[in-house]
Amino acid sequence: MTVKVSVNFTNCYGIDALAHTFDFSNNNMPVLVYAPNGVMKTSLAKTLKQYANNKEPEDIFFPERESTFRIFDETGAALDRQSIFVIDPIDEKYQSARISTLLASEDLKSRYDQIFGSIAEKKDGLLKNLRKSSGLTKDIDLSIADAFKVKKEDVLVALARLEREVREGAHSAFSVLKYKVLFSDKVIDLLQNADVKALIDDYTKIYEQILDQSSYFKKGVFNHSNAETIAKNLKANGWFDGGHSVNLNHDGERSEIKTDGDLISAIEGEKDRILKDPKLAEMFQKVDGTLTTAELRSFRDYLIENPFVVAELSDIDALKQKVWISYLIENGHEYFELIEEYDSSKEKIRAIIAEAEKEQTQWEAVIALFNDRFSVPFKVQVENKGDAVLNVSAPQIAFYVDDRGGGAARKMDRAILDRGLSNGEKRALYILNIIFEVEARRKAGIETLVVLDDIADSFDYKNKYAIVEYLSDMRANEDFHLIILTHNYDFYRTVRGRLGVYGENKLLSNRLNGALQLIPDSLSDNPFSGWKKNLTDPVVLVASIPFVRNLAEYVGNEVVFGQLTALLHVKDRTKTVSVGELFGMYQSVLAEGSFANFNSLKGAVFDLLMTACIEICEVEDDNLSLEQKIALSIGIRLLAEELLISKINDPVYVANIGNNQTGKLIRKYEKLGGCDAGVLRTIKRVALMTPENIHLNSFMFEPILDMSGHHLKSLFAETRACVDA
Structure with a gap:
């Protein structure tokens, strides 16, 4: 059994270079890759699909550059092209070529063939x-x-x-x-x-x-x-x-x-x-x-x-x-x-076909699985089961749409069905064909590297969990080795937990000096538990402020909530709140002994934040941690608001802003007229990249992790330059 698959690509669909080994040796654990949009996810899937289809790779934008790829196992042998199955996000025309191999009875087929x-x-x-x-x-x-x-x-x-x-x-x-x-x-x-x-x-x-x-x-x-x-x-x-x-x-x-x-x-x-x-x-x-x-x-x-x-x-x-x-x-x-x-064989053939119609085939098992797990407005049936079982003709899949008025389900042509389905429902129908292909490979015992490119996009939660459940079924079969690519952090986190992916099999994509890297994801399921023990790190301390601020709001501690808000938006005391005062705020919200004592840090929190942001910007690697991205986002927002307040020059207006301060400041600045074009462009970028990233909610990880470290560092430097100008 294959336990490791290595890839070595150059100039393949936007991947300048990638060398990585995917390791399945730990109980066939899947490899899960979180890749922000535009980094590498689809490029990797396309390259592997070209390999599987026996085609040469290429660089679409720079075709003059030589493209190379190698895909090999732990022995150094090239992977069999037929053993790679790439599942695109959606392909409405896809139909498994192996569906007719899902026969229930070889005996019936043998008798039919003989006659x-x-x-x-x-x-x-x-x-x-x-x-x-x-x-x-x-x-x-x-x-x-x-x-x-x-x-x-x-x-x-x-x-x-x-x-x-x-x-x-x-x-x-x-x-x-x-x-x-x-x-x-x-x-x-x-x-x-x-x-x-x-x-x-x-x-x-x-x-x-x-x-x-x-x-x-x-x-x-x-x-x-x-x-x-x-x-x-x-x-x-x-x-x-x-x-x-x-x-x-x-x-x-x-x-x-x-x-x-x-x-x-x-x-x-x-x-x-x-x-x-x-x-x-x-x-x-x-x-x-x-x-x-x-x-x-x-x-x-x-x-x-x-x-x-x-x-x-x-x-x-x-x-x-x-x-x-x-x-x-x-x-x-x-x-x-x-x-x-x-004429002499007709009755015998009719008898065999009648038996075939009664057979419980694997098609029906697949359809039962699909109908039970996926939430769609139609049911699926195999219509010509007898002929299909005997391989006289390919299986014909029929669709029946439920009548919400209580009438009988209506058989629906596929073209009409497609016109009435949502994108998520079309994707579910696509998944049905994927399941047929997987089950056919399972039956044939074909060891397969399965590469899934954002398979759960556009799904509601019920169907998303149905996909995760089926991935779990696949993971249990040692013939299937899964590489799961996604830009959806919520899906990444769900798969990571339900399929038990940990260690170096949970990966983040990163670019360094033009080359693509897949690096282990050090982020735990609950980063706050780790942060509380490491608050002496200025970056971690600053990143924890939104978390504690929201906790203060939830428990009704309005005083601390207001004080911590002054560290996320420019208020009267934003630049003077000391680390000692911040420690007191944490003590009033978090249980005693549950977090590290950070009293060893001195000075104003604002100065601590700006120093931390400058140091982050000096890091050559664009792969920033979650806490680094949060710290930069806070720093960018504070600098932007400071810049806007100075340009607006209306203390009474600013003092009366109750919420959504950054957005209101931007709109006020635009209404003044005579805006500096460079300042306005920078502020617009701030509004686009940072406002929703600093508040704690169930989706807070995804938008900020999706944000490029390079873009955040560039925006901090640009905003700081505007303030200093």
């Missing part, structure tokens, strides 16, 4: 002969299906229904025609032309008028094709050799025919008399005049050699069927062997 194998062998023999007769080299099943208006899989049923016509030898005269020439795309297009159709209709009317005057033939009852069939049968059965004769009726007079040669001569003579009629010959020339292109030359030659065909062109669908029947007559031995085998 149908003999039928298939005889069918192949007949089709081989039909290829010679028709001139078609491929898709002969499709051509027969088209002629008899059936599905391709129902060709055998259609052939069986022709048994009587084949036995009677109807239409045998058409066997000399080549289907490929007679019904080429060019010919069909020609016959759809209104002028050509009119000519053929006129030809047919004249032909039928002459036929009505025939000595031997009668329209719709006995034509030259019937006569030729009788002549062949009489000769084949030794009728004339046995001393028998036939009488032909001509205007009430009978003429006796005593040899097969005389009979054939009489038929040919009457046929020539009809086809060489001057009026008919004139119409034929008009039809012939439309066949001027090189592509239609073969068709023209066929009509010259077989002018009786022209009258059949008025009903092209009927002619197609007559030609196929004539081929079957010509290959009667093979045809009747096939039909006999098919």
Whole structure:
């Protein structure tokens, strides 16, 4: 079993360089990667997907740069491309190619194959002969299906229904025609032309008028094709050799025919008399005049050699069927062997299909799992289970939408269903196909590296937890090794807890000197518990202020809440609150002994904060910790408010601001007019990046962790420069 997978990429979809080893050796623990938007998540997934699809990587924006990638296991061997399965955030067109492998009963399939194998062998023999007769080299099943208006899989049923016509030898005269020439795309297009159709209709009317005057033939009852069939049968059965004769009726007079040669001569003579009629010959020339292109030359030659065909062109669908029947007559031995085998096996096949319909398949297990776990306004069913189990056709998934009015669920076409679903519901439907693929790989025992790119985006909580539950199911199978990529910190935290991901398998993405890094996430599930023990670190101390401030608000300590607010917004005492005073505030909110004594720190908290922010900005690595990002955000806001207050220069207005101070200061500054463009641009960036990041709530981690360390450092320096200017 693979326990480690290493990647080495350069210039792949925005990844300048990445070298990392994903370790699954600890009880097949998944690797969980939190990557802020734009850092690397989708680039990594795309590169691995290219590898899985046997394609070369590329750098889309700088295609002139050479792209390389290696993916190998702990032995150094390249990973099998088929063993990588990349799951995109959503692909509405995706369908698992392995769904038909989820069979419940190999015994039924074996019995079906045994019965149908003999039928298939005889069918192949007949089709081989039909290829010679028709001139078609491929898709002969499709051509027969088209002629008899059936599905391709129902060709055998259609052939069986022709048994009587084949036995009677109807239409045998058409066997000399080549289907490929007679019904080429060019010919069909020609016959759809209104002028050509009119000519053929006129030809047919004249032909039928002459036929009505025939000595031997009668329209719709006995034509030259019937006569030729009788002549062949009489000769084949030794009728004339046995001393028998036939009488032909001509205007009430009978003429006796005593040899097969005389009979054939009489038929040919009457046929020539009809086809060489001057009026008919004139119409034929008009039809012939439309066949001027090189592509239609073969068709023209066929009509010259077989002018009786022209009258059949008025009903092209009927002619197609007559030609196929004539081929079957010509290959009667093979045809009747096939039909006999098919008829004798039908009941056995029906019995097996009936058993297959009762089988509990893995499709149903997947569908039951989906219907039970995911919250969507439709239910899923497999409709053609019998045929699908026997691999006669692919499984057909049907969707039924519940009637909120209490009526019966309505079957819904997939295209209509898509129009009525939300993005989250469409994603759930996509997940159904993903589950089919995973279960097929599980059944086949295919060891797979599964890479999931933000699989839970747009989901509500119920469906998000359904995904996490299924990931847990996958993790329990040692054949699946999971790399889970997400930019959603709430999802990251949920997966981390529910799948038991810890240590170096929980990773954060980081850029350093252009290269991408995946570094262990040192953040615990509850960072505040660690912070309380490390408050002598100025950065940690400052970062803890929003936490303690919110606790003071929750417990109703309005005095401390107001005092701590003065350290997050510029108030009268913002720059003079000392560390000693801050310690007293903490004592009034936090239980004695539950946090570290930080009285060793001296001076004003504001000065401590600014010094900490300056030191953070001097760090070369852009991978900042949560506490560093919070400290920078507080520092940026205080500098911005200080700048705005000085520009507004209205102490009374500022003193009366009760809440949302930063936003109100920005709007006041904009209304004053004559704003400094550089200052306004900086302040707008502050409003965009910091206001919601400093308050404690259930989602506080995600926005601030998503914030680039480089951007925060740059914004602090920019705001500080505006204040100093």
